[in-house]
Amino acid sequence: MKYILKVLVLLLLVTGVYGADNDTLLDRLNKTIEAAPVFDAGRIKQITAWRQALHRAERADPTIRFEICRQLFEQFKVYQYDSAFAYAQQMQALAHEMNNAELSSYAGLKLAFVLLSSGMFKETGDYLADIHVALLPDSAKAEYYQLKSRFYYDLADYSNDGFFAPAYTRMGTACTDSALMLFKPHSFDYDYNYGIRYHKAGNIDSAQYYYKLTVAHTDLTWHQTAIATSSLGNIYIRRGHMDSALVLMARAAMADIRSSTKETTAMFILAGLLFKEGDVKHASRCIEYAVADASFYGARLRKVQVSAILPIIEGEKVNTVEAQKKLLFVYAAIVTLLLLALVWLAVIIFRQIRKLKAAQEVITAAHARQQEINELLMEANKIKEEYIGYCFQLNSSYIDKMTKFKKTVEQKLIDNKYGEAKFLVNNIDLREEREELFRNFDRIFLKIFPQFVPVFNSFFREEDQIRLKDNELLNTDLRIFALIRIGISDNVKVAQILGYSVNTIYTYKTKIKNKAVIPKDEFEERLMEIKAL
The missing domain is CATH 1.25.40.10 (Tetratricopeptide repeat domain)
Structure with missing residues (x-):
């Protein structure tokens, strides 16, 4: 009784x-x-x-x-x-x-x-x-x-x-x-x-x-x-009485925790029951705890059993991603804006390429009468070839970089690692990207005009000549006139490329020309006479 x-x-x-x-x-x-x-x-x-x-x-x-x-x-x-x-x-x-x-x-x-x-x-x-x-x-x-x-x-x-x-x-x-x-x-x-x-x-x-x-x-x-x-819970599972089974398995799981038992089955069985009930959040927590217990104890068989329920975690990730669409949209928008910025830069570069092509046509028309114009045309061709390759390489590199970045952000969001995704976005160093662009420009420019720096310095007295720092190919002063040398002489465009205001570019140019030993009205003409390789 x-x-x-x-x-x-x-x-x-x-x-x-x-x-x-x-x-x-x-x-x-x-x-x-x-x-x-x-x-x-x-x-x-x-x-x-x-x-x-x-x-x-x-x-x-x-x-x-x-x-x-x-x-x-x-x-x-x-x-x-x-x-x-x-x-x-x-x-x-x-x-x-x-x-x-x-x-x-x-x-x-x-x-x-x-x-x-x-x-x-x-x-x-x-x-x-x-x-x-x-x-x-x-x-x-x-x-x-x-x-x-x-x-x-x-x-x-x-x-x-x-x-x-x-x-x-x-x-x-x-x-x-x-x-x-x-x-x-x-x-x-x-x-x-x-x-x-x-x-x-x-x-x-x-x-x-x-x-x-x-x-x-x-x-x-x-x-x-x-x-x-x-x-007893396993009996109710076998009979299909899932509510009663869930209660018993929860009690068993809590008893295992209270007795500090790591060799157990209740927690991962409970995870499966919760998943079937649609409670993915609690199921995920239970399966993670069960995996940790099995690993801590060293139970090989339990690890095999637990692995069958691990898809619960993936299910929760999908559910979480669905709930975080708005956040995903924000991050996707940021990546899109970065890609648009690269496209804008590409448009500017291709406009310069079109100008070089037009200059090439003019030089070709006068080739029969003016050898000097012919030399300028050959030089323009050299610049065009180098910079077209440079532009395509640069844009391809940036597009690959942004594609990898976008995939990484998407994977972090799928993995429910929002903090890491936010960290990746916030860790984008636009200043470093611009500096990398300048370094690439310097490298390709000096490849075309290897004598540019010494010839340019010959326009000034020794005390006014530009001294480059260690590992520095060009500085801002040289870069302004390097752009002019390849045909970008408009102050607005120079300012856009270098990231300065128009007034700043004008000030730089005026200050440098004032120090030259040659007349100001001949300065840019002498600059354009610096020969390509």
């Missing part, structure tokens, strides 16, 4: 909590996830205390050290595989030191447990085969048969076929029957293993009954609560 009343209470909770207060349940789950470091700290504190005890007992009796290692194993067995395995090995080494076959078998049982939790089936089978069951006390024998049944059931789930799986299930059931003979009737382990037995046999009604009895126990630890509620 006592168990029946508990089961009725549980049914009321399961059928009412999710439908009436879904947000409250998920809020509790989120708060529990946020508090996970606090619960982990509790386990770490116990681990530290036992490690200190082991250090102090370095020269103590091996029996004492064996017990301390066992306590450390219990702390790590559902927390971290590597450490659990290491302490189980120490237990076995101490048992061999004491020449105690019973403790050696017991240590082998612990090794088999942690190997199975990590998904290492072959190694688990090897250790189970080496255990002398007859040497174990009844409590350890029950643990042995329970572990062996789990081993066969896990193999059946892993193979999941019509040939090997049924045989594994039968062997698992036989081991469960042996364990049940050793458990105290109506204890947690008794009811839970009966539930497993019927569950694996496909008797869902009986499995549900015993799992409900298990959940109804009042003296459960958090870890037992997680095991019982997740097992």
Whole structure:
């Protein structure tokens, strides 16, 4: 009667909590996830205390050290595989030191447990085969048969076929029957293993009954609560009662966090249920937490299982992108404006190319009579060839650069990395881009007019000559007259290209001409006489 009343209470909770207060349940789950470091700290504190005890007992009796290692194993067995395995090995080494076959078998049982939790089936089978069951006390024998049944059931789930799986299930059931003979009737382990037995046999009604009895126990630890509620939740999933299953899996996940258990399935099963319910936000958080737990513990099998639900994260990304269309439009507009600016620069350059072409036609018409005009035409052709190639190379480079930038921004937005996308946009250094444009211009100009700087300096007294800094090809003064030399003499256009005001360009030109040793009205004529290569 006592168990029946508990089961009725549980049914009321399961059928009412999710439908009436879904947000409250998920809020509790989120708060529990946020508090996970606090619960982990509790386990770490116990681990530290036992490690200190082991250090102090370095020269103590091996029996004492064996017990301390066992306590450390219990702390790590559902927390971290590597450490659990290491302490189980120490237990076995101490048992061999004491020449105690019973403790050696017991240590082998612990090794088999942690190997199975990590998904290492072959190694688990090897250790189970080496255990002398007859040497174990009844409590350890029950643990042995329970572990062996789990081993066969896990193999059946892993193979999941019509040939090997049924045989594994039968062997698992036989081991469960042996364990049940050793458990105290109506204890947690008794009811839970009966539930497993019927569950694996496909008797869902009986499995549900015993799992409900298990959940109804009042003296459960958090870890037992997680095991019982997740097992019952799996029954509801199989029956298609998703609301009830979700409630139970959420309770199991919270219990796992409170017990600082990393070797668990409840959280990633919950993620799948939430995803099916359309709650992608909470599903994403759950799967991320499950992945982190599986990686922390070192559970190979869990990692494989979790990977099947990872598309949930991609689903959330798509949903987030849909919700952030306005922000995407803003960033796309910025990129578009930058591309338009490049097009505008290209238009200016191609206008100059057309002017050079017109000059070429004039020079060609007078070629027969004026050799000097012919030389100017050849020079103009050289400038045109160099600068057409330069223009196409520059524009191609900038278009490629902007295309890559646009793809990068789009990918950051798809990956929900809005801060990084904003950082990329804000990190565009227009000043550096202009400086790069000037450096490219200087390089191509000096390729055409390698003697431009020394010839230009010959127009001035030595103290007034232009001195370039290290790694500087041209400076602003030289660049103004370099543009004039290639035919861009209009102050407005020069100002646009160099990024100065028209008045500033006029001031620069006047100041430089005033320092020249040649007459002002001959200055630009002498400038145009500087020969190309």
